[in-house]
Amino acid sequence: MCSTEAQWIAEAKTGDKEAFSNLVEKYQRPVYSVCYRMLGTPTAAEDAAQEAFIRAYKALDRYDPERSFATWLLSIASNYSIDQLRKRKITILSMDSEKHAWLAPPDPGPSPEKAALEREKQALVQRILAELSETDRAAIVLQYWHDYSYEEIAETLDLSTSAVKSRLFRARRLLAEKWQEIQAASTPTVKPAGKRIAHESPTI
Amino acid sequence: MNHQQFETWILQGPDLTKEQQRELHLHLKGCSQCQGFYQAVHQLDHLFKTAPETTPAPNFSTRWMARIEHQERHRNRWIIGITLSVIILATILLFSLIGLELNSALGYFPQMMLELISFIANSMIFLNQITNILSPLVRVGTKYLSPLWIYATTFGLSAITAIWIITSLRPKRFQKELNS
Numbered sequence: 001m002c003s004t005e006a007q008w009i010a011e012a013k014t015g016d017k018e019a020f021s022n023l024v025e026k027y028q029r030p031v032y033s034v035c036y037r038m039l040g041t042p043t044a045a046e047d048a049a050q051e052a053f054i055r056a057y058k059a060l061d062r063y064d065p066e067r068s069f070a071t072w073l074l075s076i077a078s079n080y081s082i083d084q085l086r087k088r089k090i091t092i093l094s095m096d097s098e099k100h101a102w103l104a105p106p107d108p109g110p111s112p113e114k115a116a117l118e119r120e121k122q123a124l125v126q127r128i129l130a131e132l133s134e135t136d137r138a139a140i141v142l143q144y145w146h147d148y149s150y151e152e153i154a155e156t157l158d159l160s161t162s163a164v165k166s167r168l169f170r171a172r173r174l175l176a177e178k179w180q181e182i183q184a185a186s187t188p189t190v191k192p193a194g195k196r197i198a199h200e201s202p203t204i
Numbered sequence: 205m206n207h208q209q210f211e212t213w214i215l216q217g218p219d220l221t222k223e224q225q226r227e228l229h230l231h232l233k234g235c236s237q238c239q240g241f242y243q244a245v246h247q248l249d250h251l252f253k254t255a256p257e258t259t260p261a262p263n264f265s266t267r268w269m270a271r272i273e274h275q276e277r278h279r280n281r282w283i284i285g286i287t288l289s290v291i292i293l294a295t296i297l298l299f300s301l302i303g304l305e306l307n308s309a310l311g312y313f314p315q316m317m318l319e320l321i322s323f324i325a326n327s328m329i330f331l332n333q334i335t336n337i338l339s340p341l342v343r344v345g346t347k348y349l350s351p352l353w354i355y356a357t358t359f360g361l362s363a364i365t366a367i368w369i370i371t372s373l374r375p376k377r378f379q380k381e382l383n384s
Contacts, residue, residue: 017269024265032260046260046267053268054275118256125255128248144252172215176244179251183244 005069013060020057027070028053030146031077037141038081038134040126048084052077067155074146075156082134124182131178136171139164207238214242323372330368334361 005026011019031052036045056063056076063072129137138157142148150168154161213220213228220228232239338361342354 017272021265021269024268028260028264029257032264033258036258042258042261045258046264049260049264050268050271054272057272121251121254122256122258125251128251140252144249145255169212169215172245172248173211175248176215176241179244179248180240183247 006065009060009063009065009069012057017057020053020060023069023073024053027073030070031073033145034074034077034138034141035081037126037129037145038078038137039084040130044084048081049077052080055080071148071152071156074142075158078138078142078156079158082138085134085137128175128178128182131174132171135159136167136174139167140171140175143168207235210235210238211241214238214245217245326372327369330365334365 005023008019008022012023028049032045032049035048035052036042039045039048052073056073059076063069129140132140135157139153139159142153142156148156150161150164153159153168154164157164159167210228210231213224232242341357
């Protein structure tokens with residue numbers, strides 16, 4: 001943590017919102033990214049990211065300076081997103097993805113074609129992530145988009161390292177199977193929709 | 205052939221030993237199903253790693269500031285509302301209790317007045333009787349008794365009077381009714 005950041009945190013602890021807004025400015029992208037990958041729509045992600053920062057600001061007294069501020073902040077964001085998913089039972093692939101598509105990445109490419117392709121890719125990612133449970137999804141998001149280690153994911157999600165490993169293993173297998181199904185559905189003549197279950201259990 | 209083992213190795217990826225990697229490589233050459241799974245895992249990794257970055261709309265921190273200030277204003281209004289409600293409720297409760305006490309005291313008011321009148325009348329009678337007794341004594345006594353005896357007698361009678369007044373200030377019957 002840099003000294004400026006430590007100073008902002010110290011000032012924010014005294015109730016200085018301006019100081020905390022510097023931290024908001026600095027960490028808005030990773031926090032928003034976690035919320036977006038978890039909740040699937042820009043509006044829900046914006047709301048969750050804002051709320052996560054508010055919760056962090058209010059809980060700043062409980063922040064341990066020995067820990068990474070980013071990890072602490074992302075743990076608040078991911079836990080809030082998990083709660084939201086459980087509460088609202090959000091289906092990530094919904095009409096919302098289309099409805100709010102104009103809000104997603106501000107200007108992802110130089111051409112409309114590229115923007116359309118990226119939106120399509122974004123929707124595909126969210127469609128696949130929607131297959132996972134809330135905690136598994138958070139673990140995958142932290143691993144792929146934030147390059148978190150097993151230990152950091154465990155700390156963020158309040159799990160043991162072995163639980164994280166097993167969750168990630170299970171989640172990646174499920175995602176690969178889902179991906180195979182999607183590929184098979186999009187190109188039905190190329191290869192059969194190889195059901196893993198038939199392949200997985202030769203000994204049964 | 206144990207495909208499950210190879211599937212686990214595919215998912216473990218870079219954590220494999222050289223020997224495991226070599227064995228997996230050999231297996232993939234001859235097993236199309238495992239190769240399909242391997243490709244799926246790697247395509248998915250690629251999809252995730254190349255997914256467009258998501259960014260919030262501009263002025264995120266300004267909106268955050270506005271939101272927290274709105275929440276604080278809302279919370280302050282709520283605290284003021286709760287405080288005022290408690291004060292109003294406490295005042296209503298206090299006045300209700302005072303009203304109830306006054307109501308019960310009003311029931312005893314005529315009796316209290318009778319006791320007071322009775323006390324004043326008794327005191328007047330007592331003083332009158334004392335005057336009647338003491339007047340001849342004073343007239344005779346001043347002739348035959350020394351001033352010391354007169355002072356001692358006066359002091360003794362005053363003490364008895366004081367004791368009587370004190371005891372009569374606590375009317376027993378009224379006390380009993382209050383207690384009941």
